[in-house]
Structure formats: C-alpha cells, structure tokens
Amino acid sequence: MHWVEEAAKHAETAEEHSEGIGQYIMHHIQDSHEWNLFGYHIHLPEIKVTVPVINYSLDLSITVHTLMMWFAALFLILVFWLSFRKKRLIPTGFAGVLEAITLFVRDEIAIPNMGEKGGRQLTPFLATMFFFILTANLMGMIPLFATATGNISVTASLAIVTFLATQIYGMKQNGIIGYWKNLAPHGLPAPLYVIIVPIEILGLFTKPFALAMRLFANMMAGHTVILALLTLIIALGTLVIAPFSVGMALFISLLEILVAFIQAYIFTMLSALFIGMAMFPEH
C-alpha cells in the first residue's frame, strides 16, 4: 500500500503549505503599495488626506491598480493617436481595426438601444468604456502587471459612471420630472404603486451594482484559479503534478483572454441597455 503512504505524506505537506499559499494568492489578487518587478520592489507613494471639516481620512495613495489604470489610459491614448495621425477617409493598418471596433460599438450596441440620435451622441462614452475595460482586463494577463478591473473600487467607479449617465441622459430626454414619473407604468390602481415604486427605485441601484460585481468577480476569479492551479505544485510538494497543473493553467489563461473580451462587451452592452431604457422607457 505504498501509494497510501505517499498520499498521506503529500497531504501533510499540503497542510503545511496551505497557509502560506492562501496568503500568496490573496497578496497577488489584492491591491498593494509596492510593485514587484523582476525582484525589485518599487515602493509606490502613500498619500493619505484628511478632509478637514468632517475629519474623514481618504487614502489617495498610488497603488499598483492605480498605476495599471494609468498605463491602460496612456496606452489607449498613444495607440489611438499614433493610428490616426494621418486623417484619411478610409483608415489603413491598425486604424482600420480600431475603426471597425468603434463602428461595432455604434451599430450593434449604441444605436439599437438608444435610437439614431441618442446612439450617435453616446457612442464616444460607450466606446471609451469598452476600450478601457478591454485594455485593463488584458493588461492583467501580462506577467508582471496586475488587473486593474480586479479591484471592486475600479469596477464600482465604472458602474457609478454608468449610473450617473443613466440618470442624466434619462432626465435630459424626458425632462427632470417626466423621467421620475416614467419609472412606474401609468394607470395602475393606487395600492400597486406602493409596491412598484420602491421596487423600481431599488432596481435603479441594483443594476449598476450587478455590473460592478460581474466584472470584478470575473476578473478576480480567473486569476485566483490560475494561481491556485500553479501553487498546487507547491502545495502537493511534488513535480509530478506539474504537467497537468501548467496545462490547466494555460487553458484557463486562454479562457481568461476570451472572458476579458466578453466581459468588456457585456459591460458596455448592459450600460447601453440601461441608458436606452432610461431615455425611452417602454411603458
């Protein structure tokens, strides 16, 4: 029964290592104040601000995820600027790809949800969201970088922007009072309003919350699975598991790239849907 003793030995090693591995995975998933680059720990500035009147302390330090967001923004600005330096009617090269994706956002996401005029007006906003989320997601797959959208604060900020856009464009289209009156269908008996109005108001908040949670959980779960598979080698203490582990991690990494595209598309599409529903309510 040699394999039973082997398994028991490996189980002991697993227990010893699991504490450290849990900490390792959590450290790599979460935000941190230092950036680990090829063994150099770059300490990023910690800026803590206290708002004077209410004595509320804000942590405005530049962390790894903040840096990643800046990189994504700068990368996008650079790519678009370099591609569209020469203004031609028909773009060539990489500019064609960018134009194709922007036209996709306009024709498939913006205009079906918000009509011709609203669609063209809101395409810059939706295209910015799409490209930013896509770039931030894909940057997480580069070995030394972190996933900016794997932080609930980042995705919550994007969802809050969508929420504000929903309210503002809904009020612009239907008038300030008209937008709130259109939340509930007209011509219902009075007792139903007592139930429907709170549900509709709650629905206003749950939709962006779901947007934030969906993006955050997708990004964080993907990286957690990859790290867990790779640290399985350490946990079990043997190299025998390595081909299986690395193979699965490779497969999950490819799946992550697909999920990055899909989640960017889903976020943008649901934003367009919510803004369209606010601008043109069905009832």
Add this chain to the structure above:
Amino acid sequence: MDALGLAYLAAGIGAGIVAIAAGLGIGRIGGQAMEGTARQPEAANAIRTSMIISAALIEGVAFFGLIICFLLGLK
C-alpha cells in the same frame, strides 16, 4: 461545531452549489442553442452571439454567490 469551522464548511458547500447552478443554467442555454442551430443553420451566428451573452449573464449571477463564499472562506 465552532463558528469558524462552520464558515469554512459553508464556503465549500456554497461553492459547490454555485458550480452546480451555473452548470445547469449555462448547459441548458448551450443545449437550446445547439437545437436552434440544428433546426436552422443559417441563424447559427445570431444564436451563438445570444448564447454567449446569456452565458455571461448567468455566470455573473453565479459569481455573486462565489464572492460570498470567498468572503466566508477568508474568515
């Protein structure tokens, strides 16, 4: 039966239930998409796009439960 042990147990069982639920939902969507494509192969592209969107939305709901399990497992 201390609280910490129960929290870990709940995290594990919860994650399993989340996986079952997501698998059921997305499997059903995939199956209906295959049926639809088999009936009408010209609509394959449209069906595939809708299938991926529905799968991502169902997975979003599954991830809500997963986050709760994460929070429990980190206690």
